[in-house]
Amino acid sequence: MHVLKWLGCAAIGATMFFAGSSAFAVTIGFSQVGDEGDWRPAWSKDMQEEAKKEGIDLKFADAQGKEEEQLKAVRSFIAQKVDAIIIAPVVVTGWDQVLGEAKKAGIPVFLADRDVDTADKSLFVTRISADFNLEGRLAGAWLAQASKGNCNIVELQGTTGAAPAIERKKGFEAVISLFPNMKIVKTQSGNFTTDGGKQVMEAFIKSTDNLKGICGVFAHNDNMQLGAIQAMKEAGLKPGKDFLLVSVDYVPAEKEALAAGDANASVELRSAIGKYIYPVVTDYLKDKKELPKWIVIPSDLHTAATPGN
Numbered sequence: 585m586h587v588l589k590w591l592g593c594a595a596i597g598a599t600m601f602f603a604g605s606s607a608f609a610v611t612i613g614f615s616q617v618g619d620e621g622d623w624r625p626a627w628s629k630d631m632q633e634e635a636k637k638e639g640i641d642l643k644f645a646d647a648q649g650k651e652e653e654q655l656k657a658v659r660s661f662i663a664q665k666v667d668a669i670i671i672a673p674v675v676v677t678g679w680d681q682v683l684g685e686a687k688k689a690g691i692p693v694f695l696a697d698r699d700v701d702t703a704d705k706s707l708f709v710t711r712i713s714a715d716f717n718l719e720g721r722l723a724g725a726w727l728a729q730a731s732k733g734n735c736n737i738v739e740l741q742g743t744t745g746a747a748p749a750i751e752r753k754k755g756f757e758a759v760i761s762l763f764p765n766m767k768i769v770k771t772q773s774g775n776f777t778t779d780g781g782k783q784v785m786e787a788f789i790k791s792t793d794n795l796k797g798i799c800g801v802f803a804h805n806d807n808m809q810l811g812a813i814q815a816m817k818e819a820g821l822k823p824g825k826d827f828l829l830v831s832v833d834y835v836p837a838e839k840e841a842l843a844a845g846d847a848n849a850s851v852e853l854r855s856a857i858g859k860y861i862y863p864v865v866t867d868y869l870k871d872k873k874e875l876p877k878w879i880v881i882p883s884d885l886h887t888a889a890t891p892g893n
């Protein structure tokens with residue numbers, strides 16, 4: 585594991601290459617998951633703005649949450665002979681073939697944000713992302729101390745098969761399993777969306793007689809938590825007061841929910857990360873130096889009392 589060492593430093597990395605006497609811009613294809621929630625559009629905007637600043641010709645493809653669309657986008661980047669491809673994979677499976685095609689075409693692939701599940705790590709150069717398992721552990725640790733190790737929990741999972749849903753769950757469970765009186769009593773996917781979180785919480789409220797005996801809600805992202813807050817309020821419940829709410833992303837709307845006392849903690853997922861990702865790609869294009877397979881962006885937990893900057 586390699587912790588991102590450039591955080592807080594100015595971004596470096598010139599993005600013009602010189603062939604003989606003429607400079608040419610770097611062309612990068614970026615296959616993005618979609619625009620679910622608040623975090624992802626913020627990151628998409630950041631990637632586009634940073635590319636402009638760096639003089640990178642960015643081909644941005646929104647997969648609308650569908651892996652088939654991502655595969656199409658990557659194949660079209662290969663056909664266009666881009667210099668590099670960045671992928672934020674919707675789900676972890678199904679990547680070997682298309683990554684093999686990029687490798688055969690000599691186009692380096694970088695993973696950003698989400699992970700793939702492949703036995704052949706030579707199919708991508710590196711992955712630049714937060715540690716989702718750590719985020720789950722931080723959320724679990726916060727809930728353990730806030731509930732003094734006594735908590736029946738409902739869990740709102742992210743998109744089934746997506747790296748953050750898998751790892752946040754694993755990390756969270758690893759911590760709560762240390763406490764005999766903490767357990768997940770209901771769990772379902774809300775697909776990382778506000779509506780999904782609201783619907784799942786409405787069903788939980790019904791099936792548990794208004795969350796009787798429940799002490800906490802762990803949502804794999806803020807948007808689902810924000811949907812859950814709406815559902816709880818509509819049922820006359822008091823999220824953040826009678827229930828401990830912890831989630832991940834720390835988007836502006838969640839900060840407001842924390843300040844209003846409707847939620848209790850959120851693990852920050854940075855969205856302004858283009859300035860760390862592009863230099864990794866452009867430096868690699870220049871020197872082809874082998875990189876660690878994972879470059880980790882740090883995660884911090886925030887509460888209303890510790891909002892950070």
Ligand code: GYE
Pocket residue numbers: 620621622623624697698748776804805806807832833853
């Ligand atoms: O937490 C969620 C988004 O992949 C880590 O995806 C990311 C997650 C993020 O939809 O809000």
